[in-house]
Every structure is written in structure tokens, then in C-alpha cells.
Amino acid sequence: MICQKHGSSKNEMRLNPFTGEWIIYAPGRSNRPEDKENGPELDLPAHSYETTCPFCPGNENMLPAILTEIKGKDGKWQVRIVPNRYPAVISSEQENREFAGMYMMMKSSGNHEVIIESPLHNQAIEMMSLKEAGYLIEAYHRRYSDLAKDRKNKSVILFRNHGKAAGRSLSHPHSQIITLGIIPRAMRVRRLSSLAYRRKNLRCLLCDIIEFEQRSKIRLIYENKRFVCFVPFTAEVSFEVWIVPKTHQVDFRDIPDEEKPDFADSIIKVL
Structure with a gap:
């Protein structure tokens, strides 16, 4: 399907042909109400x-x-x-992909x-x-x-x-x-990098990073029984901090109930 409209008043995602990243466009969000009392x-x-x-x-x-x-x-x-x-x-x-001239987009x-x-x-x-x-x-x-x-x-x-x-x-x-x-592309790249590291070293990349940061203490900010908080070696923005569980977990869904208080404690301390 060829889409003739190069601009749109509706929410859509556009594929950046240089990076392969999908960008969300939501013009309606400019209508959000704002607090008037604050600076x-x-x-x-x-x-x-x-x-x-x-x-x-x-x-x-x-x-x-x-x-x-x-x-x-x-x-x-x-x-x-x-x-x-x-x-x-x-x-x-x-999410039907379509073209706007030479560009790809989808709702x-x-x-x-x-x-x-x-x-x-x-x-x-x-x-x-x-x-x-x-x-x-x-x-x-x-x-x-x-x-x-x-x-x-x-x-x-x-x-x-x-x-x-x-x-x-x-x-x-x-x-x-x-x-x-x-x-998102950033998440795909991290996953592929982690898989490549595991194939080469037979170890988990994030687990090795945690161990190194605990040992060096150079970028370590806070640590409790179950979580480690540190500035990543390749921080991309100011004040970037990672809060990482000490146990090997693949997904946030896997967090046990007994670890949630320590996660809450880590967030309070870091912020």
C-alpha cells in the first residue's frame, strides 16, 4: 500500500531509514493540560x-x-x-506497515x-x-x-x-x-550483545559487570542485600544509574516478592 500523505494528524510510527529505529509521532499529546502554578x-x-x-x-x-x-x-x-x-x-x-513515498510507517x-x-x-x-x-x-x-x-x-x-x-x-x-x-532497536542491540558475550565466555554479561563494579567500587553508589546501584561505565546521559538484582534474572516479571522491599529501598536511595 502506498500512502500519499507525508504528514499526519494521527498517531503513527515512522521508520528511520538510517538507524532502523521506529519513531513514535503523537501530535495529540501537545494538547495535554499543564500545571499553571509551577515554574x-x-x-x-x-x-x-x-x-x-x-x-x-x-x-x-x-x-x-x-x-x-x-x-x-x-x-x-x-x-x-x-x-x-x-x-x-x-x-x-x-500495525499494518505502509509506505509514505520512499518511507515506511505504521499506526x-x-x-x-x-x-x-x-x-x-x-x-x-x-x-x-x-x-x-x-x-x-x-x-x-x-x-x-x-x-x-x-x-x-x-x-x-x-x-x-x-x-x-x-x-x-x-x-x-x-x-x-x-x-x-x-x-526498540536499543533493546535488540543489548540482547544481541548479551547473547554474543555468553557464546564467547559462557557467562552472563550483566552478572560479570555487577561483579566487577562491586569489586572496583569506582562507580558503586549503593548496595543492599539483593540489589546493586552503580553508574554504568558507558553512561549515555548525566546521572544515569543502573539498579540491578544480584540474582540472575531475565525479566522484571521474575522478581520474587521477598526482593521487592530491597528494590524499593534502592530506588529511594538512588533518587
Whole structure:
């Protein structure tokens, strides 16, 4: 199929012919509402509730839906997951590849959800107690695992924008989770490199890196019983930190319940 339109008002993915990477274009995300009270870096507000914030308790009428919640012993929600009202990808779309002249493109298909990290409008992860951060890790793990069950989802990606410059539009602390019907090039390259290392050395590349960083301590930031936090030798951005389990694990779905508190502790300490 030949597509005559070189620009589009709809969400789509375009293949970079030089790198082989698929790029998501989502023009509708420019319509996202933004906090007016905060400065350019969206510092955390002083108050714990905001009447106009869709993520604050009591403002559920502003949400498109509630997908799942992690509740405390008191029955109140501690972490809430909702659909992204301005998604970069749409679950109903079919990934049929087509051409726009000499370029390849396809509709961006997948899930795009928001993880509201706390009922409090001004509680960042680094301010959380271990118990509160544990609720967040449980939400990450539960939703990641659920989305990964769908065979259409070739990759599940958790991410968090910090500050307006990074793309965050609302100051209420939140993360996002997105699924794609493709595996991003960077992930493919890392997987192939790991497989090549294992074939050559009969060992796991990441396990060897952990062992080296623990021994050298040059880039080691924090370590507890089950996790190691360090700056990678080839860090690509400022303040890049890896949080890696000491046990050999292939997938975030494999994390045992007993390791989740140490993972939460690592995130609090690093942030």
C-alpha cells in the first residue's frame, strides 16, 4: 500500500531509514493540560491536595477510567493506574506497515497508561517510606506482568519524566507504562550483545559487570542485600544509574516478592 500523505494528524510510527529505529509521532499529546502554578521545572507543590488535579483523591470524575489500584490495609488506594488521556499509542490500532513515498510507517499500536504514585499531590518517590514505595513497586510489577501476557505486546516499558524539560505536564507524582508491538532497536542491540558475550565466555554479561563494579567500587553508589546501584561505565546521559538484582534474572516479571522491599529501598536511595 502506498500512502500519499507525508504528514499526519494521527498517531503513527515512522521508520528511520538510517538507524532502523521506529519513531513514535503523537501530535495529540501537545494538547495535554499543564500545571499553571509551577515554574519551568515543575517543582513539587507545598500542598498535598489540588482541586484541579485529576490524580488527587476525590477528583475521579476527571479520569477516563481506573484500571487497577493497590490498596493499603485501611482499604484506601495507595497507587492507582489509569489510561493516558493523551496516549502516544492506541490499543485498537492495527500495525499494518505502509509506505509514505520512499518511507515506511505504521499506526502506533499498544497501551499507554499512567501510574499515579501516591494519593498525595506533593509526595515524590524519594520522600516515600519503604512501605509506600513498596506499594509502587507492587503496582509496577503487577501491571507490567499483566501487559506482558498479551502476545501483541513485544515490549513493555516503564518510564518517569522528571520536570517540565523532560516532558512532564502535571506535577502530581506519576510514572507511565507503554507497550509496543515492536522491540526498540536499543533493546535488540543489548540482547544481541548479551547473547554474543555468553557464546564467547559462557557467562552472563550483566552478572560479570555487577561483579566487577562491586569489586572496583569506582562507580558503586549503593548496595543492599539483593540489589546493586552503580553508574554504568558507558553512561549515555548525566546521572544515569543502573539498579540491578544480584540474582540472575531475565525479566522484571521474575522478581520474587521477598526482593521487592530491597528494590524499593534502592530506588529511594538512588533518587
